[in-house]
Amino acid sequence: MNFNAVWTIYVFEMRRFFRTMTQSLVSPVLSTSLYFVVFGAAIGSRIDEVEGVSYGAFIVPGLIMLSVMTQATSNASFGIYFPKFIGTIYELLSAPISFLEVVAGYVGAAATKALIIGIVILVTAFFFVDIQIAHPFAMIVFLVLTCISFSLLGFIIGIWAGNFEQLQLIPLLIITPLVFLGGSFYSITMLPPIWQTVTLFNPVVYLISGFRWSFFGTADVGIGVSLLAITFFTAICMGIIWWIFRTGWRIRQ
Amino acid sequence: MSAIVSVKNLRKAYAGGFEALKSVTLDIEEGEILALLGPNGAGKTTLISTICGITVPTSGTITVGGHDAQTDFRAARALIGLVPQEVNLEPFETVMNTVTFSRGLFGKPRNDALVQDILVKLSLGDKKNSKIMTLSGGMKRRVLIAKALSHEPSVLFLDEPTAGVDVELRKDMWNVVADLKASGVTIILTTHYIEEAEAIADRVGVINKGEILLVQDKAELMSQMGQKQLKIELAEATQTIPKALAGYDLVRSDNGLSLTYSYDTKGERTGITTLLGDLQKAGLQMKDIQTQQSSLEDIFVGLVKETA
Ligand SMILES: Nc1ncnc2c1ncn2[C@@H]1O[C@H](COP(=O)(O)OP(=O)(O)OP(=O)(O)O)[C@@H](O)[C@H]1O
Ligand SMILES: [Mg+2]
Numbered sequence: 001m002n003f004n005a006v007w008t009i010y011v012f013e014m015r016r017f018f019r020t021m022t023q024s025l026v027s028p029v030l031s032t033s034l035y036f037v038v039f040g041a042a043i044g045s046r047i048d049e050v051e052g053v054s055y056g057a058f059i060v061p062g063l064i065m066l067s068v069m070t071q072a073t074s075n076a077s078f079g080i081y082f083p084k085f086i087g088t089i090y091e092l093l094s095a096p097i098s099f100l101e102v103v104a105g106y107v108g109a110a111a112t113k114a115l116i117i118g119i120v121i122l123v124t125a126f127f128f129v130d131i132q133i134a135h136p137f138a139m140i141v142f143l144v145l146t147c148i149s150f151s152l153l154g155f156i157i158g159i160w161a162g163n164f165e166q167l168q169l170i171p172l173l174i175i176t177p178l179v180f181l182g183g184s185f186y187s188i189t190m191l192p193p194i195w196q197t198v199t200l201f202n203p204v205v206y207l208i209s210g211f212r213w214s215f216f217g218t219a220d221v222g223i224g225v226s227l228l229a230i231t232f233f234t235a236i237c238m239g240i241i242w243w244i245f246r247t248g249w250r251i252r253q
Numbered sequence: 254m255s256a257i258v259s260v261k262n263l264r265k266a267y268a269g270g271f272e273a274l275k276s277v278t279l280d281i282e283e284g285e286i287l288a289l290l291g292p293n294g295a296g297k298t299t300l301i302s303t304i305c306g307i308t309v310p311t312s313g314t315i316t317v318g319g320h321d322a323q324t325d326f327r328a329a330r331a332l333i334g335l336v337p338q339e340v341n342l343e344p345f346e347t348v349m350n351t352v353t354f355s356r357g358l359f360g361k362p363r364n365d366a367l368v369q370d371i372l373v374k375l376s377l378g379d380k381k382n383s384k385i386m387t388l389s390g391g392m393k394r395r396v397l398i399a400k401a402l403s404h405e406p407s408v409l410f411l412d413e414p415t416a417g418v419d420v421e422l423r424k425d426m427w428n429v430v431a432d433l434k435a436s437g438v439t440i441i442l443t444t445h446y447i448e449e450a451e452a453i454a455d456r457v458g459v460i461n462k463g464e465i466l467l468v469q470d471k472a473e474l475m476s477q478m479g480q481k482q483l484k485i486e487l488a489e490a491t492q493t494i495p496k497a498l499a500g501y502d503l504v505r506s507d508n509g510l511s512l513t514y515s516y517d518t519k520g521e522r523t524g525i526t527t528l529l530g531d532l533q534k535a536g537l538q539m540k541d542i543q544t545q546q547s548s549l550e551d552i553f554v555g556l557v558k559e560t561a
């Protein structure tokens with residue numbers, strides 16, 4: 001294992017994050033704050049408590065998840081797509097490193113960025129609503145696992161994408177709807193029964209539910225199921241990456 | 254001398270089925286400068302990319318420093334520095350950062366003094382904190398070289414290092430290459446400038462349509478294949494070539510004031526002495542004579558034409 005190389009990629013990517021601080025941090029924080037103002041304060045004041053939690057507080061875990069998932073995906077996909085696009089990938093391919101080290105560097109950096117954004121949003125949330133975290137350790141585990149798994153997904157998208165449109169396509173077409181319909185802003189028990197069943201095919205439901213459980217101790221689905229779901233999702237992403245590694249798909253000609 | 258890079262029966266067919274390399278076999282000797290000449294699309298970049306791990310060989314083997322480039326890729330690639338043909342650099346990074354990044358990728362610990370040294374050698378010392386996008390094209394090309402040198406390679410591949418570089422800078426680069434050679438680095442460069450190969454290479458390889466046509470010691474190549482011309486200037490113009498000189502295949506200039514005789518330097522006898530004697534017998538007065546050596550360019554053009 002060439003740890004020096006992994007660290008080099010990681011630091012290089014993190015520097016990009018800090019250099020573009022405004023875009024990387026301020027915009028997700030700002031948009032989430034707007035959600036709090038609109039959904040939490042304006043609309044939330046007219047909504048009853050959900051599962052015994054004030055609506056403003058109820059949406060906090062979902063909002064964090066929404067940002068973390070989209071940020072992890074877009075950061076990781078951009079991170080690896082950019083060298084492909086400008087041609088600097090030649091260096092990664094001709095260096096004495098294996099593909100898995102490249103993955104570790106890029107996914108590690110993307111996950112770190114998403115984690116930082118998630119934590120900053122959490123801190124921001126404290127200014128708007130009154131929340132307690134019932135299971136802090138579980139909260140961190142869920143957050144970190146989500147950051148990693150969605151960064152893996154983003155990495156795959158970045159390898160797959162042949163142009164910038166495709167790079168935007170998956171997050172826009174798949175992730176955002178799945179997150180919105182995954183119970184970020186409501187409990188799935190509020191849906192008609194048929195939609196409750198449909199929703200169970202949405203993997204994001206398990207992540208948001210588990211994450212919310214770590215805050216309030218209540219969940220739409222069992223915590224064990226949630227953990228299983230995220231582990232399964234991570235495993236699938238890793239499997240795909242392993243396959244890309246074996247075949248050189250879209251990387252080496 | 255022993256081969257530091259050894260390529261055997263290397264074939265590369267791209268995804269579309271196009272065969273860019275057809276069974277290439279090539280040994281690169283340790284410490285030499287090998288110039289690869291070939292027209293556009295000959296397969297120079299493909300050959301380099303395949304040795305460096307950017308493209309996957311379809312069949313054949315490559316070893317670098319005795320390490321198989323496929324199975325023992327870490328050891329093989331650790332020895333190689335690559336300066337690609339395309340100027341691919343991250344525009345928003347500084348020179349220092351991007352060069353340091355390259356060193357790190359090769360697993361080497363950060364060494365600012367060494368990087369600084371390389372930058373100075375490439376006349377980039379005052380640009381180390383500049384962003385890449387603020388550099389000129391020639392400077393960017395030198396940044397690519399700095400990146401390749403940052404991890405202290407034993408074998409350096411330069412894919413058209415002097416394309417788009419002005420004459421003075423080209424000479425500077427030749428000096429850098431000469432210094433590297435002196436420090437024991439093996440250098441493979443591709444070029445379209447024949448003078449470049451003539452000026453700095455120890456051996457010259459000619460590649461066309463995915464095949465190596467020849468690899469030979471430069472001096473040997475030029476003497477073996479070189480034709481020399483003897484130009485005889487006459488005191489008075491001649492309208493015809495006298496019959497007595499018919500056997501020499503002389504070429505008369507348009508104004509009739511000079512005759513050119515071509516001969517092979519590798520031939521046992523050049524025939525010059527008898528020609529000069531016969532000239533006098535034919536009554537032609539010589540004013541001056543001069544010889545010309547055919548350049549590598551003539552050899553190259555001749556070879557490529559043959560395979561066209
Ligand atoms: N990625 C690719 N997919 C398909 N064909 C390719 C690819 N890259 C190169 N080729 C083809 O392989 C052949 C050799 O290309 P290569 O780039 O090796 O030539 P070259 O000798 O470096 O030329 P130049 O002097 O123009 O740089 C060309 O016909 C080219 O079209
Ligand atoms: Mg080329």
